[in-house]
Amino acid sequence: MHPIRPVIGAAGIILAALSFSAAHAQGTDQLPAQRDLMVLGAWFAGDSRWDSIEQAYFEGRQRREGGNERDAVDFPRRDLTLERLATTDLLALRASVAGAPSTRWRFTATPEGVRLARDDAPGCDLLLTRAAASFTGSTGPGCRAPLFLDIGERTILLGPSPARATRYLKSRAFTCYVDIPGVGGGRAIPFKRFGPFTVPDQGGSARFDTHETPPRTLELRLRNVAWAYNNAPGVFTRNSLTLYIAEIAADGGSKELAYVFGEPKAQRIGMNLKQLLANCAMVPLKDAKPEF
Missing domain, CATH: 2.40.128 (Lipocalin)
Structure with missing residues (x-):
């Protein structure tokens, strides 16, 4: 006695193939x-x-x-x-x-x-x-x-x-603060912190008055400099994220004290002039995650 084997005709094979194709189709091409x-x-x-x-x-x-x-x-x-x-x-x-x-x-x-x-x-x-x-x-x-x-x-x-x-x-938004004086090396020196300030990196700024007598008005600025032309013959001037510190006079004039620069994609930038420390980061200090 021979076992009964199911016979699938050509029409069944075509139908099965169509069903498989529909189930695994890429869908309808879009505009x-x-x-x-x-x-x-x-x-x-x-x-x-x-x-x-x-x-x-x-x-x-x-x-x-x-x-x-x-x-x-x-x-x-x-x-x-x-x-x-x-x-x-x-x-x-x-x-x-x-x-x-x-x-x-x-x-x-x-x-x-x-x-x-x-x-x-x-x-x-x-x-x-x-x-x-x-x-x-x-x-x-x-x-x-x-x-x-x-x-x-x-x-x-x-x-x-x-x-x-x-x-x-x-623009990218940075959170910045300034310490006066700029403490470093783990020394327990009293300092005054100004900020936090939210400063965009396309020309954003923050002004504050120091605790000195008489107080000074300082300004922190950020620019992600995209050079429109080179600043020397035969040299390709590279773009840079730049942090500026300036002093604002009573008549509104600005005197640049210092600036630092780094990679344009950098997410942190800072300087320590000892008389002051400035720090800017896309991730605020309180939200920083442990690194290994």
Whole structure:
């Protein structure tokens, strides 16, 4: 007596193959813009602050010897805040440039690319296309509020045209404090701590009055310097995170006392001049984790 063996016909084999294929399918291909929109959503997962101090500073420096951002004419210093909005849209931001009304940016995916609509300019949408490391687009001809936008993870160009665009760099928030005097070497010397101060690394600052008699007004500043040109022939001047200490005079003038610099991606920077110690870190001292 022979055992009964099930016989599967060709139709059964095809049906089984189709079932396996459906169960393990990759899914439905999406628009490239939907993927791009997810990249933008990751870049702007929360609120962010941007500043154009580097563009303004290097323009001012070229205009006169010893110039700075206050001497800029074509590209005066501006700051930009992007607030992530809770919405059913995949991505919506409230954009606020200091001194101007805020507006909502709404991003949607279309077959042509990522479309950006602005509340303050209905009908003047931008179609953003992906470049090497950013998304760029301009409003069409006839728009009453022309806009050029090149938006990257850490840099934004924003203005009425590429030639007139303000260059914003993304700020990182540091927590800073200053000790007077700057104690070191484990010595038990009394000191006074000033801070903590929250200081953005794109031109942020904090002022305080010392406990001396008479008191002095000191200012701590942070800049993540992005050089627009080299400062010597044949030398590539490297970008750097820079911490400054200055004394503010009664007439508002500033006298730089010292500065230190390091890698632009550094998350901590400090100096000890013995007369004072300054320390800035992205992770506040109270939240520091043990290291091994």
